[in-house]
Amino acid sequence: LTKRVSIKDIANKVGVSVASVSYVLNNKEKAGRVGKELAARIRKAATDLNYQPNLIARSLQSGRSWTIGLIVADISNPFFSNIARAVEDEASMHNYTVLFGSSDENAEKSQSLINTLIKRQVDALIIAPAEKTENQVRALRKINFPLVLIDRYFPAVETNSVRVDNFEASYRAVNHLFANGYRNISMVAYNTNLQHMTDRKEGFLKALKDHGMKAGKMSLLESSYEHLDTDMENIMRSALDKKTNAPDSFLFATNSLAVKGLKEISKRNIRVPDELGIVSFDESEALDFFYSPVTFINQNTTAIAKEAVNILMRQMENGRNTKTKIKPEQKIIDTTLVVRKSSGQKKMAP
Amino acid sequence: LTKRVSIKDIANKVGVSVASVSYVLNNKEKAGRVGKELAARIRKAATDLNYQPNLIARSLQSGRSWTIGLIVADISNPFFSNIARAVEDEASMHNYTVLFGSSDENAEKSQSLINTLIKRQVDALIIAPAEKTENQVRALRKINFPLVLIDRYFPAVETNSVRVDNFEASYRAVNHLFANGYRNISMVAYNTNLQHMTDRKEGFLKALKDHGMKAGKMSLLESSYEHLDTDMENIMRSALDKKTNAPDSFLFATNSLAVKGLKEISKRNIRVPDELGIVSFDESEALDFFYSPVTFINQNTTAIAKEAVNILMRQMENGRNTKTKIKPEQKIIDTTLVVRKSSGQKKMAP
């Protein structure tokens, strides 16, 4: 790698001090500084030498890296890659670049990513926190580190967060299924204690109750994240192959669960929606291409990402101007229930 | 944000020089340096103060940022988000972190991303280059910047690259369709001059020729990237609604094209594969869930990403040890044709 040209090289070439070069290149000649003619020569030299400022040096000096860290469960999951794209776009509008990492829902990995990103001096973090990382978030709050949680959140930790109303979204989905004639509704969720998932489950259970439907042992089915494939195979088999009192509809709590569940449904000769209704959280191509396009709860990933970045920008700006401690913001983004064929009117058994 | 603790704070607390602290924290006490007892005290102080080294300062000093830049067309495209994930994992094994950016197939945006990443002192770049960015790659080569192209490449530029044999993959796909009775095969591709796309088109045309099939004006259909939706609607309409001599099969050159194409096919009452055969490049959930699961050419994204990172690691290592200029590596990763229902035996018209 050939040696990069620095401000010093320009100074030498023009025969002037590095200070003058720096002022000119930062457009700070005002302040009664550097004549027009000299400024022009400096700029020309910079162009001629193809000078690119070393932002690392500038960061060390200024204490700002103009970098945001993004930690999600898995960047290859379409929900998160859509968020990543929107974070990238919004951050770049504010001259920030994004460093990312995938936690794999693992607390240790999450801690290690946070440490790495902080050592790299990111100015702020956007985190979709994994289970059991509550204390990691608390520690960040304690040092007053600019931070916003997305998707998931910890009710007991006062911090910025952007998410949807998961309880309400589930509740509404069940209402919809009920209105279309389904009476034996099952939810398939992850067996995690993360609050957003708990909210989805509780919204589901509350809706069952409000409609006078009982929650039996087939109502709330849970899969682990680590053994998704085998868990989902078992769950779907025991539900779909049940002789009596089998579920007549499913609410999937995430797109990853829906994908696995739909594959099991496809294997069997079940007519959707005639015999089985389906609703899922999250947008995904799988839902579009399932033979009976799947009704889904659309989370506006772009809005979530945008809002998260903007909260950080605003607070960092304020933090620089005032000494008063900043009050955390909790933002709820609206969801939309996109109704399609999979949850159409149930055909009653003859 | 509370002030971060530095090596100086530790030195003050223990009553020792920053040099000693630095040596200990870098496990360089050997070299006849710092007694065991002192080293222990320094380490304890570091832990007590919750010291995290400032990697930006270290980078400025060492000239290495331990950061890799990744530029793709769009991080929210599953092909690229899978690559991003694999790059992340492989890079992290070598203690590198990843900065990413999406070029949107736009040469100006690509240049701006390259500039940003270089100013941020990334040690190397992994780029899926957009059209008309050949000179950007040349400029990087000229300053001997560690670089590897993935997915796409420029035949006229000698540089590292990792990709598949696109010509061969297309050729094989056509062979497969031909063997299953299809004689009026269309390819749907992007209207770009990028070589990987040209290779796919040429493999297709060569196979037609070798099987004695003529390439008519319905054979090679091209969509723009910018107006994908409307272009694909038009392309598919004119092909599918043709009264005579309509295509009996499609080879889609990317998953994004396939998704749009399959939606148009779904709208019509066409039986796949009886009336229409389909093969696509790239893995995707859409292909799995199409009512007739789609045969696809699987590019091993993990292998591509891993290989790209490893080429960079190897060359940076060598670059540090020798003065001899490094020879570029071109690596071809094998593809697999995953045969499924959509390209099954064609039913002859009665």
Added chain:
DNA sequence: CTGAAAGCGCTTACAG
């Protein structure tokens, strides 16, 4: 209008 100097947090030859 302009230069010399200090400093951001670190590493590492150089003296003792």
Added chain:
DNA sequence: CTGAAAGCGCTTACAG
């Protein structure tokens, strides 16, 4: 065994 000092590339108050 240990400290003082230079330097990575930049910015910015301080003197002139």
